[in-house]
Each structure stands twice: as structure tokens, then as C-alpha cells.
Amino acid sequence: MSMFDGLKFRNVSSPIHRIDPRAKFIYVCVLFVIAVLFNQIIPLLTIFLIQIPLIIAAKVRREWLRLIRGSIFFATIIFTMNIISLYFYGGQQSLESIIEYSLSMTLRFIVLVESFSIFFLTTSPDMLGLSLEQMGVPYEFCFAFTTAIRFVPVLAEEAQTIIDAQRARGLELEGGNFMKRIRNYVPILIPLIVNAIRRSLEMAEAMESRAWGASKKRTNIYTLKMQKGDYAFILISIVMLAASIYVWLFIKIPSITQILQA
Numbered sequence: 001m002s003m004f005d006g007l008k009f010r011n012v013s014s015p016i017h018r019i020d021p022r023a024k025f026i027y028v029c030v031l032f033v034i035a036v037l038f039n040q041i042i043p044l045l046t047i048f049l050i051q052i053p054l055i056i057a058a059k060v061r062r063e064w065l066r067l068i069r070g071s072i073f074f075a076t077i078i079f080t081m082n083i084i085s086l087y088f089y090g091g092q093q094s095l096e097s098i099i100e101y102s103l104s105m106t107l108r109f110i111v112l113v114e115s116f117s118i119f120f121l122t123t124s125p126d127m128l129g130l131s132l133e134q135m136g137v138p139y140e141f142c143f144a145f146t147t148a149i150r151f152v153p154v155l156a157e158e159a160q161t162i163i164d165a166q167r168a169r170g171l172e173l174e175g176g177n178f179m180k181r182i183r184n185y186v187p188i189l190i191p192l193i194v195n196a197i198r199r200s201l202e203m204a205e206a207m208e209s210r211a212w213g214a215s216k217k218r219t220n221i222y223t224l225k226m227q228k229g230d231y232a233f234i235l236i237s238i239v240m241l242a243a244s245i246y247v248w249l250f251i252k253i254p255s256i257t258q259i260l261q262a
Helices: 002-005 023-036 042-051 052-058 061-089 095-124 123-135 139-168 178-184 185-209 226-252 256-261
Strands: none
Touching: 002 095, 002 123, 023 042, 023 123, 023 226, 052 061, 052 095, 095 185, 095 256, 123 139, 139 256, 178 185, 178 226, 178 256
16 A cells, blocks of 8 residues: 555655646646657657656655556556457557557556656645635635545555454455455455544534534635746646647657567
């Protein structure tokens, strides 16, 4: 469950942390659009490498690496399912093109994980909720969104605690066939669901005791203001999007197979 550390905010002093959450949100949306536009390895690999300096500048390399290692399992599933589906239902395609396309889809997943990891590692949930509220999003939606972000790492730590406790009682999670492994996780899921429901009830009681929603016009201590660096970050993101759309429309990107055969 340590992979969820890559989606948990780290309070570190860095230039990336000081960027306005709205600017980083635009950056994540731009990266999402670019990753969806391309299905070739070269542009997706370029996007992946471009983001590494941001991770270094944000000082979150350890947490990012944990998330990438944890995502390898899902990346393997994506790669395998693409190969199987394309091999049997993809028509008369060569094995090289099938493997390259499957690698591209896997790399697209890694790029999306990487961009969202940068966003959540460097953006405080409080500042994110405040920025959404200043953008005109209703406070109820802001509160629900930020609460969900806060609960993901909490539930991950709780699940790891339950797994350790059940293993201490003799539960074997890795043994047996696929169906037996799924049944082995039932003693993990039931306590986790019960604890999640109990935690949600406690939160509802705490919100009622504080008269949540009684005041329709809320005030905040802080007010986010965009700085020159934030506007520059947004401008860079828009330029990246425009350049990507131009390349996607007018430039034919060769595949790795074509480069090797040239």
C-alpha cells in the first residue's frame, strides 16, 4: 500500500509547491489531453521525460518512485490485455506493431499516473478546495472532493494494518489459485468496509455538531492570488498543448518499427 504515498500531499518547500493549484490543475488537464491524443511511443516517452525535472524540483522523488513501482502491476495488465485483444481481434497486424501499440498504451497509463502524482504530491487539499471554491464551484462539491482525497491514503494505511494483523493470525494471501486468492482477501475487505462506514458516520456527526451548512455565505482566512510564475506556468502548458495539437494534425510520427527498418 506504500504506492499510495505517491498520491499524498508532501509539505515540502519547493518551487512546484508554491505554484497556484489552479495553474497545476490546468497543467494536469493539458497533460491528460496530450496523452489521449497520441498513441505512439515517441511522443508519450517525451511527455514522460519532460515531467521528471518537475519531480526533482518538487523533491518528491521517493514517493513518486513508490507510485511508479506500485503501478507496474496495473501496467502489466494493460500491456497483456492489449496484446491478447489485438492478436486475436486486431486483424492482420504484425507482432511487432502489436507489441509497440501495447507498449504505447502502457506508457500512456504511466504518463497519466505521473502527472496526477505531481499534482497531488505538491498540492495541499485545503488549497485545492479553496482554489475550486474561488473558481465558483459550490462548497459542497469542494468539500466532498477534498475529503475523498484525504481519505485515500488513510484507507490505504488502514488496509495495510488489517493485512498485517490478519497475516499475524495465519492468513495466507499469496497461496492457491486465482479464485482462492480473491477469497483470501475477504477477511481484509470486510473490516476495511466496516471501518470506512464507521469513519464516515463519525465525520457526519462531527459536521452536524459544528452546524455544517448553516451559513450559506462562507468566508476564508486565505485568498489565493495568481502570481507571475503561475501565469508563466499556465502559458507553458498552453504552448505545450498547441504544439502537441499541431504535431498531431500535420506531422506524421514514425513508429519504432519504422525507424528500425529504415
